[in-house]
Amino acid sequence: MPTIAIVGAGPILGLSAGKIFGSKGFKVALVSRTQENVDKLAAELAELGVEAKGFAGDVTDSASLESAFTRVREHFGAVDVVSFAPVTKTPNVGVDIVGPEAMTVENTQAQLDVQLHGAIRTVRQVLPEMLERGSGTVLFTTAYAAVEPLAFVANFGIAGSAVRYYARTLHSAVADKGVHVAHVSVNAYINTEPGTEADTIAQLYWEAYTKRDEAELIFQTS
Ligand SMILES: NC(=O)c1ccc[n+]([C@@H]2O[C@H](COP(=O)([O-])OP(=O)(O)OC[C@H]3O[C@@H](n4cnc5c(N)ncnc54)[C@H](OP(=O)(O)O)[C@@H]3O)[C@@H](O)[C@H]2O)c1
Incomplete structure (x- = not known):
């Protein structure tokens, strides 16, 4: 049986x-x-x-994440698929997540640490063994502010757009080595209206895993 590691697993998309x-x-x-x-x-x-x-593992802490992956491998064996989708819970818009006029190095660094640096830390845990095996899938999730600038969440969106850049370049770098990398961006508030159910959106992960053709999948409501 293959194993998926869901990093930043919570009750919405993670579940x-x-x-x-x-x-x-x-x-x-x-x-x-x-x-x-x-x-x-x-x-x-x-x-x-x-x-x-x-x-338990924190994507902002390399040692903590490494320890989590060591325990995952001890319990389940090799990781075949990793899904990276951590998000700090609201309500923090206007406090930790801010518009460009309120951005500081500190509140932007915090977003970069969870999103971009967390993504890099996660990839470091799985990519070497995937490349050695010549197989694997790495999925990154962002909010749509990663694709289309949204002023009121600027520091969050900038960090997400850095994840998008990383995902797309990693996709190109490893595509011919048996490892599929895809970025999934969600243009919706999940579970707020029909068609935005987390179970519906998560189908995109399965599509990315099975079709292995697109570097990027964007969830939009019609
Ligand atoms: N919810 C939405 O409406 C929505 C909309 C658009 C895009 N998205 C995107 O979808 C993805 C998943 O979001 P979701 O709302 O569905 O979340 P979720 O899967 O329900 O939960 C994400 C989990 O990330 C964990 N987390 C936070 N910081 C972490 C850290 N430093 N290290 C490890 N884990 C951490 C939290 O658990 P702990 O507190 O236990 O660490 C949280 O429960 C994110 O990329 C988000 O931006 C969500």
């Missing part, structure tokens, strides 16, 4: 990614800062018949 990959026969490793949170998600997946386990 739905676990549901879809789990329903297709994947073992699911759930990584977030809080063991209790990922334990809850693992229990929900187990009720659906999915083999899942939570691992």
